[in-house]
Amino acid sequence: MNEKIRKEVIETISNLTKIPKEAIDPAISFRDAGLDSFALVEVVFSLENYYDITFPQEGLLDIVTVNELVDFIEKLLAEKEKTESDSGTKEAKDGK
Amino acid sequence: MENRVVVSGLGIVSSLGSSIDEFWSNLTEGKSGISQVSSFDTSNLERHYAGEVKEFDPSKFYSFSDMALMPRTHQLAASATVLAAGDACLKDFKDVGLALGSLVGGLEYVEGLTKDISTYPVNSVSAHVCDVLGIESGVYTLSCACAAGNYAISLAYDMIKSGKEDIVLAGGADYFSMSIFLSFYRLFSLSAARCQPFDKNRRGLLPAEGAGMLVLESLSSAKRRGARIYAEVLGYGTSVDAYHAVIPSEEGVYSCMMNALDYSGVAASDIDYISAHGTGTVPNDYVECKAIKKLFGEKLLKNLPVSSIKSMLGHAMGAASSIEALSCCLAIDKAFIPPTINYETPDPDCDIDCVPNQARKKALDVVLNNSFGFGGMNCSVVFSRFS
Numbered sequence: 001m002n003e004k005i006r007k008e009v010i011e012t013i014s015n016l017t018k019i020p021k022e023a024i025d026p027a028i029s030f031r032d033a034g035l036d037s038f039a040l041v042e043v044v045f046s047l048e049n050y051y052d053i054t055f056p057q058e059g060l061l062d063i064v065t066v067n068e069l070v071d072f073i074e075k076l077l078a079e080k081e082k083t084e085s086d087s088g089t090k091e092a093k094d095g096k
Numbered sequence: 097m098e099n100r101v102v103v104s105g106l107g108i109v110s111s112l113g114s115s116i117d118e119f120w121s122n123l124t125e126g127k128s129g130i131s132q133v134s135s136f137d138t139s140n141l142e143r144h145y146a147g148e149v150k151e152f153d154p155s156k157f158y159s160f161s162d163m164a165l166m167p168r169t170h171q172l173a174a175s176a177t178v179l180a181a182g183d184a185c186l187k188d189f190k191d192v193g194l195a196l197g198s199l200v201g202g203l204e205y206v207e208g209l210t211k212d213i214s215t216y217p218v219n220s221v222s223a224h225v226c227d228v229l230g231i232e233s234g235v236y237t238l239s240c241a242c243a244a245g246n247y248a249i250s251l252a253y254d255m256i257k258s259g260k261e262d263i264v265l266a267g268g269a270d271y272f273s274m275s276i277f278l279s280f281y282r283l284f285s286l287s288a289a290r291c292q293p294f295d296k297n298r299r300g301l302l303p304a305e306g307a308g309m310l311v312l313e314s315l316s317s318a319k320r321r322g323a324r325i326y327a328e329v330l331g332y333g334t335s336v337d338a339y340h341a342v343i344p345s346e347e348g349v350y351s352c353m354m355n356a357l358d359y360s361g362v363a364a365s366d367i368d369y370i371s372a373h374g375t376g377t378v379p380n381d382y383v384e385c386k387a388i389k390k391l392f393g394e395k396l397l398k399n400l401p402v403s404s405i406k407s408m409l410g411h412a413m414g415a416a417s418s419i420e421a422l423s424c425c426l427a428i429d430k431a432f433i434p435p436t437i438n439y440e441t442p443d444p445d446c447d448i449d450c451v452p453n454q455a456r457k458k459a460l461d462v463v464l465n466n467s468f469g470f471g472g473m474n475c476s477v478v479f480s481r482f483s
Contacts, residue, residue, distance in 0.1 A: 044284075
């Protein structure tokens with residue numbers, strides 16, 4: 001798992017919810033950590049801006065823990081990188 | 097002396113029909129009014145379904161010189177009101193009151209779909225209805241989020257009970273707004289194509305539009321006019337829990353229902369059916385079921401059907417609870433409970449009898465209509481068989 005992303009996600013949650021970073025256990029559920037679904041959406045908005053990604057409609061409701069959220073972001077970042085690299089290859093081929 | 101209040105007329109414009117017979121027949125057959133969004137382009141989004149009123153033509157219901165300038169909420173409201181008034185055989189509206197709930201109102205102006213700023217304020221919906229019918233008496237517009245329709249019915253109830261008015265047209269109206277669709281989209285609260293209240297795999301709500309209007313009347317006036325009586329309004333309860341911007345609180349929902357029973361003078365054991373708020377979102381259905389279980393207890397719950405017609409209509413925002421109120425009156429009148437469709441997988445957190453997928457014949461004496469709005473604006477209304 002990407003440690004950097006894990007740290008950044010915990011920091012974002014802590015900033016938005018005022019829960020101390022040390023108290024956020026990445027393995028327990030958001031609900032048990034005191035985050036309701038709306039707080040999670042606020043966390044997602046912040047992470048979207050930070051990483052310049054868009055969360056898809058499907059999938060978010062199935063994410064229960066910080067660790068799962070980190071996995072999800074890793075996948076989105078990998079997809080983003082691939083899209084940007086494909087687009088770069090195409091532009092190079094087109095001579096742009 | 098306090099007046100008894102009865103329901104003597106119903107008017108509906110919805111994705112499941114714009115006549116009482118068509119609406120009720122579709123509802124009890126478990127049909128869905130959900131379809132692909134046609135009023136704006138959703139191709140850049142991942143959600144494409146809603147409960148739009150297809151081929152809505154207000155001129156079928158009333159004539160108005162500047163109809164083209166009127167936003168859709170105004171047209172829906174006036175159409176349903178004209179239908180309700182016709183159903184109650186009302187002809188003179190000079191001394192009739194109006195209590196109308198709306199969440200979105202004339203938001204079309206902001207969305208650039210209409211050009212007339214005078215139709216933007218929510219109260220302009222009521223103004224249009226008054227203009228169409230010639231209403232000159234007590235007129236109130238209520239913006240109480242998704243509970244607006246029930247709030248309007250509650251206000252109308254008090255107006256008649258206290259003797260201020262003999263007849264009040266009450267209900268709610270809202271059009272299918274792009275802003276509402278996008279707001280719920282960004283909250284990750286929209287279901288893909290089906291609304292599945294109380295199901296373990298429910299994924300959210302589906303926005304909708306429509307209008308439901310009821311004619312509330314003092315019993316003495318209804319008797320004098322020889323009006324048909326669908327049901328009696330026994331009372332209502334409200335609670336403003338201010339717990340959260342979008343999530344209902346168990347305590348707020350519980351208090352709302354409890355207040356409704358108290359004010360109506362009925363016991364929990366008297367309730368034969370609950371028309372749930374039942375949006376199909378994970379938090380709403382979980383909290384509503386928890387509060388119902390707390391109030392009614394396991395023993396009463398065994399014989400207490402609780403269904404959500406939002407499974408068929410979607411969530412018509414400020415109109416939703418008035419459409420559901422109308423459905424409650426018909427359920428009492430026809431002795432039939434509309435189902436919760438799209439129910440597949442039981443959720444241990446929502447272990448109620450949600451009348452899954454099939455309407456149910458049952459004589460109903462007292463029913464409770466729940467509605468809970470953003471910001472903790474809660475309102476439940478109690479209807480009974482008239483006797």
